[in-house]
Amino acid sequence: MTCLLCGSDHHHLFAKAESFGYPLVYDQCENCGLVFQSQAESQAADPEFYATTYRRIYQAHEEPTAKDLWVQSQRAQHLIKILESLGVREIHTMLDIGASAGVLLQAFHQAFACQMTGVEPGDAYRAFAEQKGIPMFPSVEALIAAGPERFDLVSLSHVLEHLPDPVGMLRQIRAELLSEDGLLLLEVPNFYAHDSYELAHLACYTPHTLREALRQAGYDPVHFERHGVPRSGILNLYLTVLARPLGQAAPGSVRPERNVSVKRNLAMLYRRLVQKLFPHRAWLALPEGEDR
Ligand SMILES: [Zn+2]
Numbered sequence: 001m002t003c004l005l006c007g008s009d010h011h012h013l014f015a016k017a018e019s020f021g022y023p024l025v026y027d028q029c030e031n032c033g034l035v036f037q038s039q040a041e042s043q044a045a046d047p048e049f050y051a052t053t054y055r056r057i058y059q060a061h062e063e064p065t066a067k068d069l070w071v072q073s074q075r076a077q078h079l080i081k082i083l084e085s086l087g088v089r090e091i092h093t094m095l096d097i098g099a100s101a102g103v104l105l106q107a108f109h110q111a112f113a114c115q116m117t118g119v120e121p122g123d124a125y126r127a128f129a130e131q132k133g134i135p136m137f138p139s140v141e142a143l144i145a146a147g148p149e150r151f152d153l154v155s156l157s158h159v160l161e162h163l164p165d166p167v168g169m170l171r172q173i174r175a176e177l178l179s180e181d182g183l184l185l186l187e188v189p190n191f192y193a194h195d196s197y198e199l200a201h202l203a204c205y206t207p208h209t210l211r212e213a214l215r216q217a218g219y220d221p222v223h224f225e226r227h228g229v230p231r232s233g234i235l236n237l238y239l240t241v242l243a244r245p246l247g248q249a250a251p252g253s254v255r256p257e258r259n260v261s262v263k264r265n266l267a268m269l270y271r272r273l274v275q276k277l278f279p280h281r282a283w284l285a286l287p288e289g290e291d292r
Contacts, residue, residue, distance in 0.1 A: 033257035074230030076107035098159030102129030170217030
């Protein structure tokens, strides 16, 4: 088992957790500092897992729940605001990888009138998006086989942490799917605020390791944001990055992150403190009738 970011074989136990009744083991890379799920003990490493089991375990339904759609819609509006604040006015074509039910694509279509394409391995979610008329593919390989034009915007919202080869996927997007002056949009849980230990989370990104993953894959971040939208008014649960592809990727070796354990412990201590002091700002209310 090698590190998902730098490929080193040297790692040690970082944490044990449990998710949906499955034991989880997270190791830390001794070279770069990335915390990643030990694949020897991981259920999520099996590709079949995603097609059906993932949604059933996570959401208790194979089809989108109201809460799920609400969260995705709030995220989409936030991402649109970020792009607009950076002066992005025109997006002609958009690809969303891990498109789920197509909520992000539809929101961007409304805001920018862009053509939509989605990749979603989950059968029920993909069917849901297809019913709305969105061209959908079950995998990036299937999309590439269809010979698509390059896209102005490629997004992966809460997807990178699920991928067994995140740098490889980002490189493939740059090499085959994103236009030269296109934009990559990423959002992941922030290891320094979000629980992060979940059955299908293969890697736990910090601001540092996320930047390094992008650098290794040949991207230059043009915007980097820590925020809690839509769940928290205080906790920076998520990391959002907008990046441009570089012409030539000559990244050199991964720059290591030190003291990850100390930073994680302090972050979770801070989280417990603000949850106690400001419970209603730490966790914002969901729409009527929905549980956290
Ligand atoms: Zn590493």
